[in-house]
Amino acid sequence: MLEICIIGTGRVGSQLVRVLSHTNSVKITQIYNRTKTKLKAFESIAPTTSEISDLKSADLALIAVKDDAIAPLISSIASIFPTIAHTSGSLGLQKHGQNNAVFYPLQSFSQKEIDFNQVPLCIEADNRQTFDTIENLAKKISTQVYSVTTEQRKYLHLAAVFANNFTNQMYAMAQKICQANNLDFEILHPLIQETATKIKTTPAIEAQTGPALRQDTQTMQRHLKLLSTPEEKEIYSLLSRAIQNTHKL
C-alpha cells in the first residue's frame, strides 16, 4: 500500500484525488488546501486540512499547487515526507526534500472528467529507488508513462503551449470570424478534428495545405482585407510567412 498525501485541490489536484481514490494499493491519507472552504468536496474521500502543521507523514506527498508556491511549500513539508513529487510542467526537479520527484500529467484539465488512462505522465526523480516508486504509481493510473528530464520537460512545456494554447487561440479567431458572419462554427468541427487526427499518422509539416503553402498571393491578399484588426492581419501574415519558411519557399 502506497500512502499518499495530496497537496492542492485545483484542476490537477482534484483529478489526482479522483483517480487515486480508485487505484489499487494506493491510500490517500490526507488532502490539503490552504483555503478550508475548497476542501468541502473532498471530505468524503479522505481526511482534509488547511493547516501545514496538521500534515501527517505518508510515503509520498504529491504537490499540485501554483508554480510559485511549490518551492516554499516543499521546504515547509520536507521534514514530514520521505518523498515529495510536484506536478508542474515548467519547474525543475526540486532539491529540498529527502527524495524528490516530478509527476507531470501533460494534459489540459478542465472541470470535465478525463480518462486518466490516456494522460501522458512525465516522470523524473533524483534517485533510482524514488524513480521506481513514482514509475509504479504512474503505471497504475496511465498507459502513457514517459521518463523526461528537467531540461526536456522545459521544452515539452513550451511545445505544449504551441500545441494547446496557441492552437486554441487559432480556434478562437476562427470562431470569432464565424460568429461575425452568421456562420455556424460547427461547419468547421470536422476540419478541426481531421487536422488534429492527421498528426497521429503524418508529420505536421507534411500535412500542411492552404494558400500560404501554395504561394497563392491573391487569396492571401483577399484574406488580409477581410480581417478586421491590425493584430489579426499581423498574425495572418506572420504565420503565412512561417509556413513558407518552414517549407523553404
Next chain:
Amino acid sequence: MLEICIIGTGRVGSQLVRVLSHTNSVKITQIYNRTKTKLKAFESIAPTTSEISDLKSADLALIAVKDDAIAPLISSIASIFPTIAHTSGSLGLQKHGQNNAVFYPLQSFSQKEIDFNQVPLCIEADNRQTFDTIENLAKKISTQVYSVTTEQRKYLHLAAVFANNFTNQMYAMAQKICQANNLDFEILHPLIQETATKIKTTPAIEAQTGPALRQDTQTMQRHLKLLSTPEEKEIYSLLSRAIQNTHKL
C-alpha cells in the same frame, strides 16, 4: 437518375468520383482531366477524357480544378451543361453558365479515404430549382449540408485557414521543438486531441489556459529564451499578446 460529369481529378475531384460512383440515383457520365495520364486510375469507373471538345452533356458538371482555372473552364463548357457547380471555397458563384452553383466540401483532403458522410458541404445556387438539385445531391452523400452565401463562404474559407493551416503550423512548431530535444511527439497527441475535442462543447475563448492567460510573465520569458529563431520568438510574443487581448487582459 442525376447524370454528372466530373471535371478535375485532384484531391477533391478524386474523392467526389469515389463517393459519387457509389451513390444511388447518380451516374458519373464522364471524368475529365487536362492531363491524360492522370485519368488512368479512373478508367474503370466512367468514360474519361482530356479534351474539352469530347465532353458530352449531362445534368450537372462538377468542377474541381484550381481556382484560377475555374472561370475560363466554365466559359468553355457553359454551352454543354445546363448546370455547372464549382467546389472552391474562395471563389464566388460564377455566372457564366445557364444555372450556376457552388458545391464546396469544407474538409482537408489528403490521399487517405475520408468518411464523406461527415464532410460539411456548403452549397449555393443562382436560382431555387438549381439549389434544390444541388441540395438533394449533397444530402445523398453527407449529413452536414449548409446553405452558405458567397460572402459568407469567403469568411468561412478564411476561418478555415486559422482552424486548419495555422493550427497545423502550431503542431509543426511543437513537433520541431520535440524532435530537437529527443522528445517523442506522441507525448503531445492526447493534449492535441483534447484541445480539438473541447471546442465541440466549449467556446474556444472559454477553453483557453496557459501562461499568457495567467499573465505568467516569468514562464513566458523563459519560453522566449528557449526558442531558437527570431521568427519563433515573434510568433510566441504575438500569439501570447493576442490571447491577452482576446481576454482583455
